[in-house]
Amino acid sequence: MFSYETSVRLHFTDAAGLLFYGSIFTMMHDAFEEFLAANGLEIARIFKEKAYYLSIVHAEADYRKQQSVGEKVVINVGCETIGDHSFTLLYTILNGDGKTAGTAKTVHVVVDRKTQKKTVIPPNLLQILRSSQ
Amino acid sequence: MFSYETSVRLHFTDAAGLLFYGSIFTMMHDAFEEFLAANGLEIARIFKEKAYYLSIVHAEADYRKQQSVGEKVVINVGCETIGDHSFTLLYTILNGDGKTAGTAKTVHVVVDRKTQKKTVIPPNLLQILRSSQ
């Protein structure tokens, strides 16, 4: 299980004094980028090679505990299911006390840059996903 | 049905050239703020009165069509269900051609500022939600 550690940055909060709900989706993508990099696939490389991009077609999150500015956040990333052209990631968000603050899910489709249509998951990405199931 | 009209701002896009998935959640909250204001409940007033805030405990979105920078976006907001302390909003996101680009849902809990516990939906907010079902 890959773990990404960060904290609730001031710009992730809003006037209610807590984490803005949209920021959790932003932090999850940061976790996803670190997850790929930790497995040898830098997002910079995906963009430089221009073969494909990953389009998120579904996202959902449940928040159990409010988080405040400066609080430690740990996001665990794992792969739930793998299809031909898409895959689903699961996230568990832990707060500063190590308790589950939320859970989330994103569904990614691989899109061919040239045709702008869905394409099969590239072998190196597929291997990363399989090893994270 | 309340409609909020905006466009895909440059800062809502990412290097893939399209709307960043987290930005749709940001735009939905903009739509929610305009929905309240159009019904006579300014978000500024909620924050000035300091009686309660609205905490989003669940959010989900499905994206059918990619949207690019500058493209017109219409977000329709309606209320799906109303509980004692929470309510669920539904959103339909239309693209520049008036076609459905995505759908989404947010669940809001009313939190008392003093006790930091859930509390009943205030009458003026309840009326707005009922008239939007």
Next chain:
Amino acid sequence: MFSYETSVRLHFTDAAGLLFYGSIFTMMHDAFEEFLAANGLEIARIFKEKAYYLSIVHAEADYRKQQSVGEKVVINVGCETIGDHSFTLLYTILNGDGKTAGTAKTVHVVVDRKTQKKTVIPPNLLQILRSSQ
């Protein structure tokens, strides 16, 4: 003088209860996009034609008054100077009382997409800038 009207969205604020300083730069770019569109140059067109993009090489802002969530914001946009490959925009940010909340400046360089080097300001953009001086 072009005026863009918006409000302090919840996601533009932070836990201090006020506008996050970085958000003013985001709002200024929204104002710039609307300024171009109001003058017949949609940002969507710039990106579709893929001839050039506008790179901001300098930005600065002074804030005199704090702004809170939901407060009305008016951003006036004007052109200060025009060079061969770059131009400078000036912004005045008015708060809900119509008083100056801040002033700002951005310097934009026209970059050729193919060569990734600076290039002359396109005629249609030049005309817009001149009429806004």
Next chain:
Amino acid sequence: MFSYETSVRLHFTDAAGLLFYGSIFTMMHDAFEEFLAANGLEIARIFKEKAYYLSIVHAEADYRKQQSVGEKVVINVGCETIGDHSFTLLYTILNGDGKTAGTAKTVHVVVDRKTQKKTVIPPNLLQILRSSQ
């Protein structure tokens, strides 16, 4: 000299394929939060104690080199000047090659939470700033 290391997150980029100019201000505040924390003053503590907040009244940045998604970013933070109620921080942003991508400056005023007026820099913060000059 304090150094904060991060990378150009996808959500920091825009459709031009590069770092969105407003994101550099966001990243600088992340660096500032880490700078304080590394010197024993967690931003969480400032917010929990509710004695004061730091209001940014001026910000400016110069960008020499464009940065792309996934690229390493190092932000060096130092203190330029210290006044009675305010202080100025200087930032140097290095890109993946260790070259200067940009420089920036922020001016922070200490605001008393109760009176909402400027107040003297607290001793622990003052000590941090002096040791960073």
